[in-house]
Amino acid sequence: MTLTAPAPIEGGPAQPGVLTNPVVPGFHPDPSVCRVDGTYYLACSTFEFLPGIPLFRSDDLVTWTPVGHVVTRAEQLDVRDVPTAGGAWAPTIRHHDGRFHVVVTDAMGRGNLLFTADDPAGEWSDGTVVEGIDGIDPDLAWDADGTCYLTYSGLLLGEAAEGGVRHLGIQQVRFDVATGRALEEPRSLWSGTGGIFPEAPHLYEVDGTWYLLVAEGGTERGHAVSIARGPTPEGPFEDCPANPLLTARGTDRPVQNTGHADLFQTPDGGWAMVLLGVRPRGMVRSFSPMGRETFATRLRWEDGWPVVEPVELGPQRPPVRVVDDFDGTGLDLPWVSVRRPATEFSTLTARPGWLVLHGDGSTMDDPRPVFVGRRQQHEVTEVTAVVDASAGVGGLSVRIDEDNHVDLEIDGDVVRARAVLARVAQTWQVPAPAGPVTLRLETVPPAEGFSLRAITCDLVRLSVDTPTGRVDVAEVDGRGMTAETAGSFTGRVVGVYATTGTVAVDRISYQGQDRDR
Template sequence: MSGGLPVTPVTPVIPGFHPDPSVCRVGDDYYLACSSFEYVPGVPLFHSRDLVHWTQIGNVLDRPDQLRLPVDSPSSAGVYAPTLRHHDGRFWLIVTVVGGGGNLIVTATDPAGPWSDPVPLPGVPGIDPDLAWDEDGTCWCTVAGVSQVRIDPATGETFGPPRRLWSGTPGAKAPEAPHLYRIGGYWYLLIAEGGTERGHGVSVARARTPEGPFEPCPANPVLSHRSTDDPVQNTGHADLVQAPDGSWWLVLLGVRPGGGTPGWHVLGRETFLAPVTWEDDWPVVGPLTSGERTPAAPFSDDFDDSALGHCWISPRHRSPEHCTTKERPGWLTLRAVGESLDAPDVVFVGRRQQDLSCRVRVGVDPARGRGGLAVRLDESHHYEIEADAGEVRVLARIGPLRTVLASLPRPDAGPLTLGVDITATEEPRDPRTGPDTLTFGIEEPDGAFTALGTLDGRYLSTEVAGGFTGRVIGMYAASGTVHFDRYDCTPVPDRYTSRTS
């Protein structure tokens, strides 16, 4: 796909930190799974009838006996690149847990769950595993590299050593994210290559058998935005699906860099959609298809339910002892473990930032502790506004530096409303301008917002922090017990208007 700024900027079909999409169709229903890295519950699962409007219906790895990440595991480790398939009346999901057990398979009859206990795959090396079945029922597992081994998906047994299939385009780094399909008279092997940064792309090869030999497409890469001025970059890690009307589609990841040079993406890698046609038995990928351009709906949670909704995530673990909506009706109660967001065991409950511009407000009662509202990328990159019984302060952690940007005494130790306004940069005139600004403050009972400090958003971007995740906005406890009585997120329309799922 060639470059050139489109007339209307393309928006993702699942905005925010939802990378590595894998999709399957059952009848008129589509299901899609994404990577979750260090966050639990793992592998968010979505449903759609049109490939554009998606609703999260659960998380695949939602129990400690399915996913238990070490407290000291680094950010951007954890759950990598699931493949979701439907075969023989069951849903199958294969995934890699980096630093927590390697490759595994879980199954379900209902994609909303419950999903089974994991079947480990000790004989399957590498990451980004894929599942495909041939006509006689043989199951092939293909992994990044790209290599393949025959497996029994019910037991995890492997048959023979992995064998190399195809290494992608000569000179292109990191052949990964393989997906194998039987379409017509060929087996197609779709891969990502070029690295998951600006050089990312999608290439394809075909063979008459699932074991090869594979012939590369002469038009590879069939999708890439490298070396273009397209506002969606890093396009890759794709999966094919056929619609009931016979049309073909590609789900893929991409990012929306903002600001000046080199451009900073802050929401992580998002899920996009593109049409596919066929020429000479090769897939031809069309322009990206936009999600809704209407203003996104506000999101609100008053924590009246006995359990948290599917969209709430936490780094590495979430214990009912430290996170509950049952102790104080209508409130989320967090009990501190780690002393700050710098700690890997911090008690934090957040939601992926899905809109480039938005306003978030949180009601908090810190009378018995210290905590507040944070925008988190990882332990070394986060901004927060926190309160205790005597003070409100705005803090920033940027790499090795940690500072208190502003503080304000509290004459009243009762509940208060903390907030952050995130404003995307529209058209930077200075190439050094960051992608957005984050203004933290207190909302008064009459709705007036008292700003305490504004920070440059570039330092909470992947280009600065590294890794594979995006921003998560949520609540935390740094000492004692902190209660939260609501969370409101209001999108602010801008030139990249996205929608909440």
């Protein structure tokens, strides 16, 4: 069995026969997979980012290619005003009766939604609101007579939880996919082994037995995968004596927070699992700059139970360089914006060969910045942008959320660096050269050895090219821009922004390489 995959940003396949994790690097959490006629399709969460729910396909479990997004229209998700970490949570992708189905939670937005399409690379439906359930992380499964079961985590938020958070465990209803309605009152199922936040349920029939896979322990260091089995989709379920099937808690494994898994069969008849995890770095391995990524591992069956191998990192991949000259009529698939589509504030046609951003007074501190970016997918990166800000203010930024970002902007005759970490801001500035100006943002390893400076995962360096050479503007400790410090469900996204006036971008170059493993 082979489970190798290069990042979608990388060129060229991974070495055949070698398990290359992460499968999809960078901010790609909550993976779900389905197999249709020998082709695999994978979907991930996107929270407040648009377009939402990226889709990847693979014919061999070696190369995963991005094919589009489920959410390409603003009305499909109601994320415009969702709080940070709201929006698209935990999609499940399944194929039944010739159609693809994605069921997902639009948290603090429209609620639970069902999207359908004949072709995953084509246009998806507007999204049917699921009626009759209250919770998150929905899953779809059909039994032999065609009855559909929707299984979900009964996590109540906001008004449903009387203003707080309340958990009812794993719940299930029979479900009508045509109308989006539950056909009965919810029933409680097996909810794990007692870990907090039982979630991400997936239901499978294997050789006449039904298996209920769940995540528990929270999505941080206590994250785990557990399983139970029963004679019907409704149970009763007995838990696996070896639970948790998989966890990295309390270990020195290079991939931590392993959980939120989905099972699938491999081309050779074996089995595997995709799941989320993080790659912590620093002297005490406490900080994960890319946030939650997609990983995979193998499993085998013994005495009717799956036995899962630990998640390991694959061999180091070669360096990557990707350049976008904005010569097309629309942004390529990797580009995302925050809470509103980029078409609201940007154009590629007003100045051919340039991405033109129209500032509206918002900054990177705002929940809806004028910003387009792509995920940081490597530990050591260099991102450059050729920016013409002669008619506005803007530049280059790496963002976790509106409370945690590092910016490098052109404002008249100065180039200003600004680091905002937990809402605390610090600025530096140098004189600006004549434009257009090349701005540079790098993430580099920290000092080695046993020292205070070695604790962090990386350093974020900001510089500007001038006629006499590169001028450093600032260097920022990268630990504030991590999932652990920010408390984020996402990861770093790096791109360009405008605050006022018009800012035009001629070219963005992304270079990335992972550190020695």
